[in-house]
Amino acid sequence: MLFSKHIFIILLGSLLAACTWGQPALPPNRTPATKALYGHLAQWYRQGKVLIGHQDDVAYGVNWQYQPGRSDVKEVTGAYPAVHGWELGNLELDSVRNLDKVPFPFMRQRIIDAYQAGAIITISWHANNPMTGQSAWDPKAGTVASVLPGGSRHQLFVGWLHKLADFLASLETKNGEKVPVLFRPWHEQTGNWFWWCQNVCTPEEFKQLWTMTVDILQNKRGLKHLIWVYDTAEFNSTAHLLERYPGNALVDMISFDNYQYDGNGVGSGTARYLADNSRRLQLLSQAADSLGKLPALAETGYETIPQNEWWTQTLLPLLQQHPVCYVLLWRNAGKMPDTGKMHYYAPYAGHASAPDFVRFFKSPNIVFANQLSHATTYQ
Numbered sequence: 001m002l003f004s005k006h007i008f009i010i011l012l013g014s015l016l017a018a019c020t021w022g023q024p025a026l027p028p029n030r031t032p033a034t035k036a037l038y039g040h041l042a043q044w045y046r047q048g049k050v051l052i053g054h055q056d057d058v059a060y061g062v063n064w065q066y067q068p069g070r071s072d073v074k075e076v077t078g079a080y081p082a083v084h085g086w087e088l089g090n091l092e093l094d095s096v097r098n099l100d101k102v103p104f105p106f107m108r109q110r111i112i113d114a115y116q117a118g119a120i121i122t123i124s125w126h127a128n129n130p131m132t133g134q135s136a137w138d139p140k141a142g143t144v145a146s147v148l149p150g151g152s153r154h155q156l157f158v159g160w161l162h163k164l165a166d167f168l169a170s171l172e173t174k175n176g177e178k179v180p181v182l183f184r185p186w187h188e189q190t191g192n193w194f195w196w197c198q199n200v201c202t203p204e205e206f207k208q209l210w211t212m213t214v215d216i217l218q219n220k221r222g223l224k225h226l227i228w229v230y231d232t233a234e235f236n237s238t239a240h241l242l243e244r245y246p247g248n249a250l251v252d253m254i255s256f257d258n259y260q261y262d263g264n265g266v267g268s269g270t271a272r273y274l275a276d277n278s279r280r281l282q283l284l285s286q287a288a289d290s291l292g293k294l295p296a297l298a299e300t301g302y303e304t305i306p307q308n309e310w311w312t313q314t315l316l317p318l319l320q321q322h323p324v325c326y327v328l329l330w331r332n333a334g335k336m337p338d339t340g341k342m343h344y345y346a347p348y349a350g351h352a353s354a355p356d357f358v359r360f361f362k363s364p365n366i367v368f369a370n371q372l373s374h375a376t377t378y379q
Contacts, residue, residue, distance in 0.1 A: 023042070023292065024038070024042045024252075024288075024292050024293055024294045025038070025039070025042075025292075026038045026227070026252060027249075029218075029224055030224050030225065030226075030227075031178055031180065031224050031225045033177065033178070033180050033225070033378040033379075034178075034180040034224065034225045034226070034227060036377075036378050036379055037120065037180045037227070037377060037378055038227060038252065038294070040376065040377055041294055041325045041326075042294060044325065044367065045294055045295075045323065045324070045325045048320075048323045048365050049323070049365050049366075049367050050319045050323050050324060050325070050326065050327055050365060050366055050367065051082035051083050051120065051325065051326040051327070051367045051368075052081055052082055052083065052326070052327055052329070052361075052366060052367065052368055053081045053082060053083025053084065053085055053120070053122065053326055053327065053328035053329065054071075054072075054073050054081040054083075054084070054085065054328065054329045054331070054332075054345075054346050055085035055086075055087070055299075055328060055329065055330050055331040055345075056085065056086065056087070056100065056102060056331045056332070057071050057072070057073055057080065057081050057084055057085075057332075057346075058070065058071050058080070058084070058110050058114075059102050059106065059107070059110065060102075060331075060332070060333070060334070061075075061332045061334070061344075061348055062332050062334040062342075062344050062348040063334055063348075066106065072332050072344075072346055072347070072348040072349070073346050073368075075348065075349045076346075076347050076348065076349055076351075076354045076357055076358065076361075077357065077358055077361040077368060078370070079361070079368040079369050079370035080114075080117075080119060080368065080369040080370075081119070081329075081368055081369060082119060082120060082326070082367050082368050082369050082371070082372055083119065083120045083121075083122055083182075083326045083328055084110070084111070084114045084119055084120070084121055084122070085122050085123070085124070085328050085331075086098075086102075086107055086110075086111065086121065086122070086123050086124075087099065087100060087102070087123070087124050087125070087126060088123060088124070088125040088126075088164065088167065089125060089126035089127060089128070089136060090128075091104065091125070091163055091164060091167055092127050092128060092160035092163055092164065093128060094163070099126060099135075100331070100333070104167065108167075108170060108171060111171055111179055112171065112172070112173055112179060115171075115173070115177075115179040115180070115374070115378070116173065116374055117369065117372075117373075117374065118369065118372035118373040118374045118375070118376060118377040118378070119369045119372060119377070120180075120182065120326070120372075120377065121171075121179060121180070121181050121182065122181070122182035122183075122184060122229070122298070122326075122328060123168075123181050123182070123183055123184065124184045124185070124187055125164065125185050126194075127160060129143055129195045130143065130146065130147055130153045130156055130157050130160065131143040131146045131147075131152070131153050131195070136194050136195060137193055137194065138195055139192060139193055139194060139195055139197055139199060139200045140195055140200065141199075141200040141201075142200070143195040143196070143200065143201070144195065144196055144200070144201035144205045144206065144208075144209050145201065145205055147209065147212075148205065148208050148209065148212065149212075158216065161212075161213060161216045161217065162216065162221070164217065165216065165217050165221040165223060168181065168183070168217065168223055168225075168226065169221065169223060171225075178223075178224070178225035179225065180225045180226075180227065180378070181225060181226050181227065182227045182229050182253065182296075183226045183227065183228055183229060184229040184231050184255070184298055185210070185213055186206070186209060186210060186213070186231075187229075187231035187232075187257065187298065187299075188231060188232065188233040188257050189206060189231070189232055189233070189244055190232040190233045190234060190235050190240065190241075190243075190244075190256075191233035191234070196209060198243075198244070203243050203244045206244040206246075207244060207245075207246040207247075210230075210244075210246040210250060211246055211250060214228065214246075214250050227252045227253060228250060228251050228252045228253070229251075229252065229253040229254070229255055229296065229298065230245060230246070230251045230253070230254045230255070231254075231255045231256060231257060231298050232255075232256045232257075233256065233257055233258070234256075234258065234276075234280075235256065235280065235283070237283070238283050238286070238287050241254075241256070241283060241284065241287055242287060248291055248292070248293075251291075251293060252293060252294070253288075253293055253294045253295070253296055253325065254284065254287060254288050254291070254293050254294075254295055254296075255284070255295065255296035255297065255298035255324075256280060256284060256297065256298065257297075257298050257299035257300070258273075258276065258277055258280065258297070258299075258300055259273075259299070259300055259301055259302065259303070259330075260273040260300075260301070260302040260310075260314070261273075262306075270307070270310075270314055273302075273314065274314060274317075274318060277297075277300075277318055277322075278318060278321065278322060281295075281297070281318070281321075281322035281324065282322055284324070285322060285324070294325045295324045295325060296324050296325045296326050296327070296328075297324050297326070297327045297328070298326075298328055299328055299330055300315075300327055300328070300329065300330075301329045301330045301345030301346075302314075302345065303342075303343060303344070303345060304342050304343075304344060305344075305345070305346075305347060305351065305352075305353045307353070308352045308353045308355075308356055309353070309356045310353060310356070311353060311356045311357050311359065311360035312356050312359050312360050312363075313356075315327075315360070316360055316363055316366070319365070319366070320365060323365065329345045329346045330345040331343075331344070331345065332344035332345065332346055332348065
């Protein structure tokens with residue numbers, strides 16, 4: 001009897017260790033649907049499955065805008081993306097449209113629709129520079145310090161955070177279910193182009209900015225449907241990746257953004273993209289595993305996709321070697337009015353890379369919305 005009791009204790013201890021050590025999980029102060037989503041993301045990640053997303057997918061595409069049911073991704077593959085990306089820049093200015101001209105009421109309804117269909121929502125926020133009044137792309141030194149407690153723009157910025165909280169709180173169904181959101185504030189902070197980037201604020205100031213954001217949205221406003229995504233741009237080591245990491249209690253996922261650009265010809269651009277991202281994805285996954293978090297490639301793509309087989313020859317092998325929870329392709333804006341250049345990152349019907357994108361879509365470890373339902377994602 002004593003021997004059996006000892007065996008039971010040993011087995012129980014082993015089981016508890018297997019269930020808790022290194023297993024990503026949300027704290028109990030999140031909604032049931034949010035915790036269920038995170039659990040499914042963790043399960044899919046362990047299985048090597050990668051969810052594919054697209055920014056503003058159902059808002060507009062190449063040569064169309066705001067047409068019900070339309071999606072460039074769906075018109076090529078027959079399915080919507082698994083992850084829908086949205087942007088809240090200009091919300092802080094009381095604008096009815098975001099910085100990409102998407103009306104916020106339209107966005108809210110599309111977010112709710114996607115949630116009910118089982119798709120996943122991720123949101124970024126390119127907030128204007130609160131010190132200069134210019135765009136987020138005004139990297140003025142001292143801006144982060146100005147919004148922290150005691151700073152000259154602190155009260156203004158706290159008001160912005162409450163406007164942000166108002167919108168996020170409004171993401172709910174008619175029966176009051178809050179839509180879980182992978183929220184990615186202060187992204188690409190290892191770059192040098194935003195007012196919160198590494199060149200214009202100290203690591204400690206960035207951590208204080210992040211902590212204040214979490215405190216107001218999650219603690220003071222009681223938003224329990226957010227999954228907090230820490231995001232960098234390029235990084236050259238684990239130490240660089242985590243230099244501004246605010247702590248495990250304030251982060252649920254870690255990610256980075258990186259795009260392919262041509263160097264001295266298409267081939268060199270591909271080689272660099274593969275080499276850089278293979279190294280970074282390995283570092284990211286190792287860091288995520290050690291911290292008990294989930295990894296993602298939060299933005300990527302190749303503008304206008306000039307390589308017809310980029311999907312299966314470049315992106316797919318990268319993800320097969322280094323799977324992450326999700327990959328978000330950037331938006332299909334079409335012709336840009338200011339430059340006249342085409343700006344899109346997913347193929348549209350008739351694009352030369354569309355057949356290869358279908359082959360990518362059919363790969364066993366790649367997940368689009370046709371493999372999801374509300375029950376499989378949120379229950």
